[in-house]
Amino acid sequence: MDYDLIVIGSGPGGYVAAIRASQLGLKTAIIEKESLGGICLNWGCIPTKALLKSAQVFEYITHAADYGVNINGTGEVNFEAMIKRSRGVADGMSKGVQFLMKKNKIDVIVGFGKLKSKGVVEVKSNDGSTKDITAKHIILATGGRSRELPNLKQDNKKVIGYRQAMILPQQPKSMVVVGSGAIGIEFAYFYNSIGTKVTVVEYLDNIVPLEDEEVSKGLNRILKKQGINIMTSANVESVDTSGNLCKVNVKTATGVEVLEAEVVLSAVGISTNIEGIGLEENGVKTDKGKVLVDDFYRTNVEGVYAIGDIVKGQALAHVASAEGIICVEKIAGQNPEPLNYNNIPGCTYCSPEVASVGYTEKAAKEAGYEIKVGKFPFSASGKASAAGAKDGFVKVIFDAKYGEFLGAHMLGYNVTEMIAEVVTARKLEATGHEIIKSVHPHPTMSEAVMEAAAAAYGEVIHI
Incomplete structure (x- = not known):
């Protein structure tokens, strides 16, 4: 075999899996047809955040007077420069992944990878030539693309x-x-x-x-x-x-x-990239556009694995990365925990931001829990007032019987940076009272998590 592991696709699932494999001593190659980092780094998570930052800066300028800052004239949008900055940020991140590949001695093979037979991947280069490479283990991490509806065909112009x-x-x-x-x-x-x-x-x-x-x-x-x-x-x-x-x-x-x-x-939404990669020819089972895998991302075909958008679970970059690490650690003979898909944070980066994890109030009730719900509005937060960002709230949900932290839902300034506290608390099985008694720094936006927990138990101070 040429390699211990071949990864097809270099998005946040594929490149993270490759790096973890290298750390664990596996001789690894990664196949990518376009740019290292996949959609997330090049056309998704990262460049969109750069655009959103440009919008935020423009909003700051147009509302500068609210903060006691006088600007001569008004701000003007330079749309081309915003796009250029976004592309520059994405290119920088992709170059960062190139560096990580070299640092971890991972071979990068440019081309379209396809399962050919047991342990064999055919790589078609951009010039049309093909070559076969072999590995004991093959991970499919081919990601997704923008979904097209029959009544909403994309012409890429209008x-x-x-x-x-x-x-x-x-x-x-x-x-x-x-x-x-x-x-x-x-x-x-x-x-x-x-x-x-x-x-x-x-x-x-x-x-x-x-x-x-x-x-x-x-x-x-x-x-x-x-x-x-x-x-x-x-x-x-x-x-x-x-x-x-x-x-x-x-x-x-x-x-x-x-x-x-x-x-x-x-x-x-997105459609999965599972066409033309040799699934049918090699008997890899799929259902409704997803590759069927077990808790450690093994398909029904020995030596073939799948992670990221093409398998069960949320189509999110951080989910793909976690799956890649679990998959590779299992291949390397370690004993990783299966991923808990009910403790995955979801984030939306508009302004104000949205962040959530775990059960919604409705889902918790439908699951049969008797619940305690606490809310704390950012209008009562000193840090939010100082920042001029009083919109939104933190809402937390606990099991009334045992105090289990069932879920949290946030709407407000910078809440995507706050949700990891709840993910960690839930992972460690923290109770509502443990959150209340964990001293949070003042003044911060994150105090709202503690205050919301206190509200659920009738102990809130600031509302």
Whole structure:
């Protein structure tokens, strides 16, 4: 065998798995057809956060007077420079992964990897030539792409996916965003912040529909106040792109409404990249677009594993990384714990941010728990007031019988940096009273977690 392990795909699942494998003494190669770091580093998590930071800086400038700062004239959006900065950040991160590959003595093979037979991967280079490489273990980490609906075909000009939304040649005056998950809401916030007229169309009853209902409704109010038009319980039936403006036919409870916009962004989830990688030919079982695996990411075919967006669980970068580490540690003969998919934090980086983990209030009740719920509004937080960021709240949910920390749901400034406290607390099986008695620094946004826990038990001080 040429290698102990071959990883197909270099996103946050694949490259992390490769590094951990190298640390554990496995001779490792990684196959990537495009850029190291995959979608996350190049076209997802990282460049979008760079764009959102540009929007935040612009908002600071336009509201500088609120902080006692006078600016001569007004701030002006340089859309091309924002895009350029975002691409520069992404390129820097991809180069960082290149360095990590060299540091960990991982061979990087450029091309399209496909399972050929037991222990054999065929790599097709960009010039069309092919070669076979062999390994005892093969991890599939091929990720996902923007999902296309039959009635919302992407032409990459007027109807676009997230990838085109990051490199538009000029700022559109108007945009319809279809779908209100993290991707849709982040782009809606970004473009609205810099002056684009934005409408969000969501099929379900609430935006960010996976979140606790109070968070969804709270964010809805804030985004509307910011100027975003939001339509829920609405379905895009068709898009006419023949004219200068797209005509978007949206069916609602009251009839069909026609929206006009320069650009339509389809943000209705992702499709998995499992076509053409040799699954059928080698008998690897799939179901509904996902590769079937066990708790340690082994497929039904010996020596073949799968992680990330192409398997069960949340399609998130940090989930793929965790899965890659667990998979490789099991291959190396260690005894890792299976991943607890109910303790995965989810984050949306609009402003204010959304962060959550564990059970929503509704899900906890449906699971049969008798619960205690505590909320602490950021309007009562000294740090939030000083920062000029009083929107939102922290909501925590505990099991009334044993004090188990069932879930937390946050809406507010910088809450994506706060949610890890709850993930760790739940991992360590902390109770509500242990959170209350853990002294939090003052003044901080994170005090709101302690205060919300105290509210659940009738001990809150500051509200």
